[in-house]
Amino acid sequence: MKLKNIFLSLLFIAISLTLVAGDTINGAGATFPYPVYSAWAFNYHGETGVKLNYQSIGSGGGVRQIKNRTVDFGASDAPVKPADLKAANLLQFPAIIGGVVPVVNVEGLTGGQLKLTPDALAKIFLGEISTWNDPRLLAINKGLHLPEGNITVVHRSDGSGTTAIYTTYLSTVSRDWEKKVGKGKSVNWPAGIGGKGNEGVANYVKRVKNAIGYVEFAYAKQNNLTYVKLQNKNGQFVDPSFEAFKDAAAGAKWNPDEGYYLWLVDAPGDGSWPIAGASFILLGIEKPAANKKVVKFYDWAFNNGDATAEKLIYVPLPKSLKDSIRSYWKRNGIY
Amino acid sequence: MPPPGFSMFRGINMANQKVKDYKDKIFRATTFFAAMMVLAVIVGIFLSLAHQSLPAIQKFGFFRFISTPTWDPVHEVFGAASSLYGTIVTTVLAMAIAIPVSIGIAIFITEMCPGFLKGAMGTAIELLAAIPSIIYGMWGLFTLAPIMGDTVEPFLQHTIGKVPYLGSLFSGTPLGIDILTASTILSIMIIPFIASIARDTFNLTPQVLRESAYAIGATRWEVIRNVVMPYSKSGIFGGIVIAMGRALGETMAVAFVLGNKHQIARSLLDASSTITVTLANEFTEADSDMYMASLFYLALILFAMSFLTLAAAKFILKERAKS
Numbered sequence: 001m002k003l004k005n006i007f008l009s010l011l012f013i014a015i016s017l018t019l020v021a022g023d024t025i026n027g028a029g030a031t032f033p034y035p036v037y038s039a040w041a042f043n044y045h046g047e048t049g050v051k052l053n054y055q056s057i058g059s060g061g062g063v064r065q066i067k068n069r070t071v072d073f074g075a076s077d078a079p080v081k082p083a084d085l086k087a088a089n090l091l092q093f094p095a096i097i098g099g100v101v102p103v104v105n106v107e108g109l110t111g112g113q114l115k116l117t118p119d120a121l122a123k124i125f126l127g128e129i130s131t132w133n134d135p136r137l138l139a140i141n142k143g144l145h146l147p148e149g150n151i152t153v154v155h156r157s158d159g160s161g162t163t164a165i166y167t168t169y170l171s172t173v174s175r176d177w178e179k180k181v182g183k184g185k186s187v188n189w190p191a192g193i194g195g196k197g198n199e200g201v202a203n204y205v206k207r208v209k210n211a212i213g214y215v216e217f218a219y220a221k222q223n224n225l226t227y228v229k230l231q232n233k234n235g236q237f238v239d240p241s242f243e244a245f246k247d248a249a250a251g252a253k254w255n256p257d258e259g260y261y262l263w264l265v266d267a268p269g270d271g272s273w274p275i276a277g278a279s280f281i282l283l284g285i286e287k288p289a290a291n292k293k294v295v296k297f298y299d300w301a302f303n304n305g306d307a308t309a310e311k312l313i314y315v316p317l318p319k320s321l322k323d324s325i326r327s328y329w330k331r332n333g334i335y
Numbered sequence: 336m337p338p339p340g341f342s343m344f345r346g347i348n349m350a351n352q353k354v355k356d357y358k359d360k361i362f363r364a365t366t367f368f369a370a371m372m373v374l375a376v377i378v379g380i381f382l383s384l385a386h387q388s389l390p391a392i393q394k395f396g397f398f399r400f401i402s403t404p405t406w407d408p409v410h411e412v413f414g415a416a417s418s419l420y421g422t423i424v425t426t427v428l429a430m431a432i433a434i435p436v437s438i439g440i441a442i443f444i445t446e447m448c449p450g451f452l453k454g455a456m457g458t459a460i461e462l463l464a465a466i467p468s469i470i471y472g473m474w475g476l477f478t479l480a481p482i483m484g485d486t487v488e489p490f491l492q493h494t495i496g497k498v499p500y501l502g503s504l505f506s507g508t509p510l511g512i513d514i515l516t517a518s519t520i521l522s523i524m525i526i527p528f529i530a531s532i533a534r535d536t537f538n539l540t541p542q543v544l545r546e547s548a549y550a551i552g553a554t555r556w557e558v559i560r561n562v563v564m565p566y567s568k569s570g571i572f573g574g575i576v577i578a579m580g581r582a583l584g585e586t587m588a589v590a591f592v593l594g595n596k597h598q599i600a601r602s603l604l605d606a607s608s609t610i611t612v613t614l615a616n617e618f619t620e621a622d623s624d625m626y627m628a629s630l631f632y633l634a635l636i637l638f639a640m641s642f643l644t645l646a647a648a649k650f651i652l653k654e655r656a657k658s
Contacts, residue, residue, distance in 0.1 A: 031619075058619030078622075152508070157595030159408075159620030182409035185620040193512055193606050194594045196616065200476070207481060208510055 025293050028055040029062020029075030032161050032216065033096050033279040036314045037075070040301045043308065052297060059161050060185070066090065066282045072290040074282040077161025078185070082258040089285045091332055092259035093325045094278035095298055097249050097315040099217035100166045101240045101275070103225040105205050106132055107147050115140050115229045115237050118266070118274070122174030124212060125153055126181075127191035132210060147210070153192025154204045154213030159185040162198070165277035166214050169265035173274075214275075217245070218313035232274045233266050244273035245315040254321055256328040276315070283334070291334040299326070299335065381638065388632035390625060400632060406597035406613070408621075413629035415636060417597040421607035422637070424514055425589065426582045428603070429521035434575060437526045441533035442559055457534065464527035471588035475520045480592055483519070484511025488604055507604045515603040517593040521585055525578035532577070536570025537563055569655050576648035583641055586611040610637045 027037075034056035041052035057065075059076040066074030067088045075095075085092055102121060104114060116124075117140055123129040129136060132146040156163045164185045171178040181187050195201035198219040205213040205225065217240055220227050229237040238244050251269035254260050264276040281298065283291045302325075306316040317325075329335030385392075391400070395413065403414020444456050488509030496505040540563045548558045594606025595616045610633050621627045 060620045060622045063622070150508070152510070157590075158616035161620070184409040185622065186617055187409050188405065188407035188597070193510060194596055195512075196591055196595070200591070203476065204510070204512065207484070 023049060024051045024053050025073070025290075025297060026053050026071045027062075027073045027075060027281075027294070028057050028065045028071045029282075030059045030077045030161060030279055031056040032077050032098055033075060033314070036096055036305075036309050036312050039308050039312060040297075040305045043304070044297055044300055048300075050293070050297070058159075060159075063282065066284060069284050069287070072283075072287075073294045076280050076282060077277060078164045079261045079263070079278070079280050080259065080282060082261050085259045085261075090259070091283040091285055091291070091328075091334075092261070092280050093256075093298075093328060094254075094260050094317060094321070095281045095301070096309060097245055097264065097276055097278050097317060099240055099245050099273055099276040099315065100162055100169070100214050101217050101220040101225075101227045102212060102214050102230070103202070103205055103220050103227050104213075105207075105209060105211045105226065107209065108145065109226055111225070111227045112229050112239050113144060114146075114226075115231070117231045118169075118173035121230070122170050122177045124151060125155075125170060125189075125191065126174075126177060127153070149210045152204075152208045152211040153189075154201050154208070154211050155189050155192055155194055156186075156201060157194025157196050160197075161185065161277065161279070162214070162216055163187065165263070165265065166275060168263045168277075169275045172263075172266045217315075221313050230274055232270075232272050233268050234270050234272070236270050238271060238273055240273050242310065242315055244271055245276050246318050248272035248274070248276050249278070249315070250318040250320060254324060256324060256331075260325075260328075278317075285332070288334055295329050295334050299329075302326075381635075384631055384635040384638060388628050388635050391628035391632040394625065395629075395632075401636070404597065404599050406608075408617075408623070408626050411623060411625045413625070413632075415610070415633055417599055418608050418610045418613045418633060419636070420599050421514070421593065421612070422583060422609040422640075424607070425518045425521055425593070425609055426579060428514065428518035429525060429582050430575070430579060432518065432522035433525045433529060433578065436522070437529035437574075438533055438571065440526070440530040441537055442563075444534050445537040446555065446559060446563070457531070460527045460530050463523070464531070468524065468585060468588040471520055471524055472591040475516065475588060476591040479520060480511035480516055482511070483513075483516045484509050488513075488515065492604075503601060504603050507602045509604050510606075512592055512594045512606055513602075513604045514593070514600060514607050517589045517607075517609075518603075520588050520592060521582050524585060524588060525582050528578040528581060529571070529574040532574030533567065533571050536567035536574075539570070540566045569652055572655075573648070573652065576645065579644060580641055583644065584611060584637070586615050590615045610634070 034054065037052070037054050041054065045051050054075075059078055062074035062076050063080060065071045067090075080088075080090065080092055084090075102116070106114065116137075120129060120136060120140060123136070130151055131148055132151060133148045137146060164183065167177075167181065167183040167187050170181070171183040181190060193204065195204045195213070198215045201213040201215050202219060202223055202225060205211045215225065219225075220240070227240055229239055231237050247269045248264055248267035251272055252262055252264055252267050254262055260278070260280070262278070264278055266274050267276070281294070283294060302317065302322045309316045326335060391413065395403070400413070401415045401419060403412070404416040404420075405412050405414050406417060407413070440460065444453060448456060488505070488511065491505050492509065496502045544562055544566070545558055548562045553561070589609060590612045593608060593612050595608045595612050596606035597608055597613075598605070600607045614630055614634060617626075618630055621630055
């Protein structure tokens with residue numbers, strides 16, 4: 001009797017799972033956009049009944065999974081190079097933008113007071129500028145009192161897209177950095193200590209006097225960390241804000257023919273925040289049926305998801321970029 | 336002619352016997368299968384680790400890999416020396432803290448503890464072993480690390496740090512994210528293993544022996560030192576080996592407080608990395624093939640290390656049992 005019940009309920013679960021599976025989009029990859037994708041998925045499910053099953057296993061895993069075609073789409077914080085896209089028969093487009101913000105713990109300073117040039121930032125992370133009252137920093141921050149004491153650099157200890165964006169930025173603005181360290185999801189840091197995850201870095205920066213670190217924009221904002229004003233490509237000192245990220249994204253030269261391969265760092269424009277990055281979606285070209293489902297979801301998100309994204313402190317794509325992506329889909333016959 | 340009933344009973348008995356044999360066979364096959372599964376899994380893990388790490392083995396070789404301290408994913412230069420060093424130093428330091436404390440705990444519980452506390456203390460220690468390691472990690476990051484960085488480590492610097500030679504072990508800025516904090520957490524995690532096994536083996540010392548020792552005028556210290564300890568040596572040794580295996584492989588608790596820095600740190604107040612910490616931090620985002628292979632190579636080395644430790648311990652215990 002009992003056994004029969006168990007058997008029946010198992011059968012029921014199996015049947016309902018297969019029924020649901022017909023209307024499920026499977027995706028895997030980057031951890032950074034996971035909160036916004038799942039918020040979109042929740043609303044999308046409510047409106048259309050289609051479920052999105054997204055596993056945040058990390059960008060590296062996302063790329064591997066879509067290459068093996070075990071998922072409908074992969075997600076990566078680092079764009080896949082055009083040559084690799086061709087080799088693996090993949091389509092690629094950006095879906096959401098995030099920024100990286102240097103944060104500090106300097107006595108007496110609040111957010112936006114400390115100004116840094118790209119060169120100074122690179123020198124601090126290289127360990128060449130090692131105190132806050134270094135003349136090179138005082139020259140940028142005239143009239144600001146900066147204490148003495150050694151700067152402690154805090155970086156991510158785990159491999160992450162945030163580090164990839166940040167080190168790509170440093171490599172772009174500093175030849176020294178490019179030569180000595182380079183860019184990647186984890187690099188051989190010349191100075192400082194490592195914290196695990198955004199929370200690890202934020203925790204050290206808060207605790208260690210005279211520390212500087214870098215975290216995702218959302219994390220800096222939610223935790224009211226002391227961010228710095230950075231000088232952008234046009235020579236302006238800007239605060240990290242939604243507008244500054246949107247300006248960066250709108251000013252960048254996105255190229256659909258290269259699968260939108262672009263690092264959103266050191267973007268031109270007076271108001272652009274210089275350290276940002278898009279999170280990308282990857283599709284297998286030879287699976288149009290699955291791709292159409294994925295594209296439908298992201299089209300819906302582009303139309304209805306901006307408010308949700310901003311509430312979670314993600315930066316939605318600018319309209320011009322969304323339009324470009326829609327015609328990219330159309331050209332590939334999946335929209 | 337035998338009575339008709341006889342052969343009938345015999346038939347039933349034989350049938351029963353057959354069913355019994357059959358059951359026995361199935362039972363034996365099942366247990367055999369279960370036992371072989373373990374072997375198959377171990378061999379399978381070893382083979383797949385070796386297979387996945389092949390590119391790194393071919394590129395770096397064995398001695399070069401374990402002697403290179405650089406770990407640079409950007410330029411694809413990988414060496415295990417820094418992770419190996421961190422693994423060994425944190426384990427040794429954790430054992431150095433945990434062994435005396437655990438044996439002290441065990442002696443107190445078995446020899447001196449008032450009866451009403453015995454049960455409670457024993458349970459408390461076993462509960463310590465039941466706490467998931469991620470909780471130790473979080474606690475370490477948010478509670479222990481600040482205490483170590485703000486109070487304990489500056490104190491050590493001002494006392495032991497002034498001693499020549501020994502003092503260099505405590506140089507640097509105390510941040511609380513370092514080898515010392517990681518070893519402290521590790522030692523707390525392994526104390527229950529050593530303590531509860533030591534307590535059980537102490538309890539195994541025959542009461543007669545103890546009482547005879549007391550009867551000839553031995554002090555409590557002498558009884559513990561000369562009767563209880565020798566009697567439980569191999570048991571304690573077993574506990575230590577189990578604890579060491581745990582310390583070698585512990586991941587989450589140390590990942591939060593060790594800083595994952597690939598360097599051979601001279602000071603105990605420096606950040607470092609262990610093999611497991613490197614794997615946990617970097618596996619998900621390892622994007623190049625050589626990077627991936629090098630991580631697998633690290634895992635293979637840890638696998639071999641744990642295996643050799645256990646094998647050596649088994650061997651020593653066996654030798655001791657013989658003599």
